[in-house]
Amino acid sequence: MSKADALYIRLDKSDVVESEEVHPGVILDFDDRDQVVGIEILNVKNRIALTDLNNIQVNVSA
Numbered sequence: 001m002s003k004a005d006a007l008y009i010r011l012d013k014s015d016v017v018e019s020e021e022v023h024p025g026v027i028l029d030f031d032d033r034d035q036v037v038g039i040e041i042l043n044v045k046n047r048i049a050l051t052d053l054n055n056i057q058v059n060v061s062a
Contacts, residue, residue, distance in 0.1 A: 007044045009058070012037040 014031035016038060021027050025047075029038035041047060048056070 005043055005045050007041045007048075007053075009039045010037070011039070 012031065012035065014033075014035070014037045016029040017032050018030045019027050020030070025042035027040040027042075028036050029040070031037045044053070
């Protein structure tokens, strides 16, 4: 059984109605109000050092 090489960040509990790949391997999930409710990053091992996965920071503008 292989393990997934992906990271998913869920921002909201709203239903996902559409997804868009905004950069190769980076997919945004949108709700019915076109708000981002999830972020999926594929091939994480090639993008983020495994030691840094314990300390990911996300800046959010209000």
